[in-house]
Amino acid sequence: MVTMRDVAQRANVSIATVSFVINGTKPVAPETRARIEAAIEELDYRRNVVARALASSRTRILALLHPDFEARPNATVIQFVMSAAHGARERGYDLVLWPVNDDEQMSHLLAGGLVDGALLMEVQIHDSRVDRLIASRVPFALIGRTGNDDLPFVDIDFATTIDQAVDHLRSYGHQRIALITQRTKAAPEKEPGRIMRAEAAYLDAMAALGRPPVVISVEGTSAGGREAARTLHDDHPDTTAVILVNEGASAGLVKGTRALGRGVPDDLSIISAWTTRELGEMMEPSLTVMAAPAAELGRLAADALIDQLEGVQDAPPHILIPCTLVPGQSVGPAPVRP
Amino acid sequence: MVTMRDVAQRANVSIATVSFVINGTKPVAPETRARIEAAIEELDYRRNVVARALASSRTRILALLHPDFEARPNATVIQFVMSAAHGARERGYDLVLWPVNDDEQMSHLLAGGLVDGALLMEVQIHDSRVDRLIASRVPFALIGRTGNDDLPFVDIDFATTIDQAVDHLRSYGHQRIALITQRTKAAPEKEPGRIMRAEAAYLDAMAALGRPPVVISVEGTSAGGREAARTLHDDHPDTTAVILVNEGASAGLVKGTRALGRGVPDDLSIISAWTTRELGEMMEPSLTVMAAPAAELGRLAADALIDQLEGVQDAPPHILIPCTLVPGQSVGPAPVRP
Numbered sequence: 001m002v003t004m005r006d007v008a009q010r011a012n013v014s015i016a017t018v019s020f021v022i023n024g025t026k027p028v029a030p031e032t033r034a035r036i037e038a039a040i041e042e043l044d045y046r047r048n049v050v051a052r053a054l055a056s057s058r059t060r061i062l063a064l065l066h067p068d069f070e071a072r073p074n075a076t077v078i079q080f081v082m083s084a085a086h087g088a089r090e091r092g093y094d095l096v097l098w099p100v101n102d103d104e105q106m107s108h109l110l111a112g113g114l115v116d117g118a119l120l121m122e123v124q125i126h127d128s129r130v131d132r133l134i135a136s137r138v139p140f141a142l143i144g145r146t147g148n149d150d151l152p153f154v155d156i157d158f159a160t161t162i163d164q165a166v167d168h169l170r171s172y173g174h175q176r177i178a179l180i181t182q183r184t185k186a187a188p189e190k191e192p193g194r195i196m197r198a199e200a201a202y203l204d205a206m207a208a209l210g211r212p213p214v215v216i217s218v219e220g221t222s223a224g225g226r227e228a229a230r231t232l233h234d235d236h237p238d239t240t241a242v243i244l245v246n247e248g249a250s251a252g253l254v255k256g257t258r259a260l261g262r263g264v265p266d267d268l269s270i271i272s273a274w275t276t277r278e279l280g281e282m283m284e285p286s287l288t289v290m291a292a293p294a295a296e297l298g299r300l301a302a303d304a305l306i307d308q309l310e311g312v313q314d315a316p317p318h319i320l321i322p323c324t325l326v327p328g329q330s331v332g333p334a335p336v337r338p
Numbered sequence: 339m340v341t342m343r344d345v346a347q348r349a350n351v352s353i354a355t356v357s358f359v360i361n362g363t364k365p366v367a368p369e370t371r372a373r374i375e376a377a378i379e380e381l382d383y384r385r386n387v388v389a390r391a392l393a394s395s396r397t398r399i400l401a402l403l404h405p406d407f408e409a410r411p412n413a414t415v416i417q418f419v420m421s422a423a424h425g426a427r428e429r430g431y432d433l434v435l436w437p438v439n440d441d442e443q444m445s446h447l448l449a450g451g452l453v454d455g456a457l458l459m460e461v462q463i464h465d466s467r468v469d470r471l472i473a474s475r476v477p478f479a480l481i482g483r484t485g486n487d488d489l490p491f492v493d494i495d496f497a498t499t500i501d502q503a504v505d506h507l508r509s510y511g512h513q514r515i516a517l518i519t520q521r522t523k524a525a526p527e528k529e530p531g532r533i534m535r536a537e538a539a540y541l542d543a544m545a546a547l548g549r550p551p552v553v554i555s556v557e558g559t560s561a562g563g564r565e566a567a568r569t570l571h572d573d574h575p576d577t578t579a580v581i582l583v584n585e586g587a588s589a590g591l592v593k594g595t596r597a598l599g600r601g602v603p604d605d606l607s608i609i610s611a612w613t614t615r616e617l618g619e620m621m622e623p624s625l626t627v628m629a630a631p632a633a634e635l636g637r638l639a640a641d642a643l644i645d646q647l648e649g650v651q652d653a654p655p656h657i658l659i660p661c662t663l664v665p666g667q668s669v670g671p672a673p674v675r676p
């Protein structure tokens with residue numbers, strides 16, 4: 001059994017320096033690091049994660065907890081995961097995606113001593129999983145927010161995102177702007193916080209403009225998008241532009257609008273918020289999107305969690321980043337109505 | 339510290355029965371299970387994963403290893419993960435998605451005693467990660483295949499998938515059918531096996547029909563799709579139908595074809611294979627797809643791995659499932675050329 005001492009002797013450094021490299025706990029000069037890595041390779045030294053966990057009560061494994069839903073997940077999820085995993089690895093941690101579908105399962109995971117910290121996605125306004133996290137004393141950070149802004153979080157800045165979308169539409173002359181959100185099967189307090197926050201930001205923006213708000217809530221599916229197109233057509237014919245916070249309904253909205261004989265953007269301009277650039281490009285016409293900063297947020301979430309674990313920071317992190325406007329072909333001048 | 343013995347006494351059952359429930363190793367009558375679960379809850383008994391791992395050399399954790407690529411992943415990946423996690427959980431295991439970007443990192447994970455078994459995705463024809471898995475003696479199953487069909491695998495049946503796509507196009511009168519595959523930056527032997535297998539199946543089908551094959555390889559992006567449209571237009575104007583095995587290029591192919599003044603499906607019929615039903619529905623016109631059986635394969639892969647772990651089976655599993663034809667609006671009668 002090769003030990004860390006053997007590696008230190010072979011590389012002609014102290015055991016502490018080997019530990020710094022292996023555990024990523026302190027920066028080590030590139031040359032020294034290379035020598036240590038060569039020694040590890042030559043001696044075929046392998047860290048035993050389980051044994052190390054018992055010895056140190058640390059596993060250097062982080063879990064990204066994601067609800068194990070039946071519906072198809074948002075395209076941004078995998079971007080979060082991969083960028084958080086990258087960020088964690090650069091600091092010497094492994095990050096895994098752990099599908100959890102109930103509180104009980106989550107408690108087992110947290111009590112098992114297997115992970116040093118956790119990131120939680122799809123955070124709800126009142127979220128019992130957050131209570132479990134607090135009770136478990138496992139350090140955590142949220143991707144999203146509950147109603148309690150004192151907890152550590154990184155999130156999308158919905159207020160700025162919606163304001164920018166509204167400003168973009170107003171610069172094309174639009175005055176009647178509707179919001180299309182996602183209807184979930186969950187009780188209102190169990191909904192992802194983003195739906196409530198996007199709606200609040202939209203209502204504020206309309207109040208500031210002195211315009212009556214129109215909020216339409218549909219399923220995150222093609223059928224949902226077509227339903228929204230019909231509701232707009234039948235009940236809100238004055239509407240000339242919409243902001244979607246419902247990625248899954250975006251294609252159905254475009255198709256449904258056209259099927260009703262209305263052009264995009266000639267009769268209706270569309271901005272899809274909280275989605276990806278790639279999804280916008282796939283559509284015909286290509287959609288103007290507010291691209292979610294999934295890669296940035298994933299990395300920042302990993303950093304925020306590791307900062308807590310390593311005692312680098314005092315206050316819990318509160319990070320907000322807006323989505324980025326990526327113009328496509330779905331926004332045009334407001335039609336002049338006779 | 340509450341032990342399993344305490345739970346057994348409270349529930350008035352044997353320690354073995356408690357173990358069956360906790361570890362999911364044997365079925366237990368629903369009433370007995372409910373009593374044991376109530377006792378676990380009342381006593382606040384928590385399993386300690388790390389301690390149990392040391393005691394039993396089992397963690398009941400499975401890793402789904404996925405390359406930690408920079409490019410955006412295929413939409414089917416998350417379906418694989420979630421369905422494999424579901425399947426594993428029903429048998430008492432946790433499954434996590436573990437992004438790994440090099441062999442060294444994978445060896446550390448496998449040597450750490452942390453996971454009981456591994457599933458490997460994006461398998462290449464010659465895959466050094468598979469060599470690492472074999473050397474580690476950690477039980478595994480592949481989602482995909484190397485050149486060695488003796489290893490345990492579940493995979494898409496590309497031969498049947500391509501045959502069905504060709505038959506569907508021929509039933510509309512198409513004779514000149516091209517294949518569009520995905521060009522990767524990897525060396526040929528490092529490419530995912532699906533590219534080679536889809537191409538081989540296509541070449542066989544064309545040979546059987548006595549038609550010259552046309553294979554176009556482009557990047558899995560919108561730009562790649564537009565490049566394929568130009569190549570078809572300039573170099574293969576006789577082609578009336580294409581089969582895509584390149585999800586990321588599908589939208590660009592449609593848009594690029596139309597930009598060149600050709601209609602879909604009036605001038606060119608398109609089938610997109612190895613993709614999702616949802617992605618096909620998003621397009622305009624909606625794409626006819628061969629939907630990847632991601633949910634089925636994810637679950638079967640988990641089952642195949644757990645069967646190995648529990649000694650349920652003798653021979654390594656070899657499971658092939660074809661994609662499912664989902665007709666859209668992108669396939670029509672072959673145009674009659676003057």
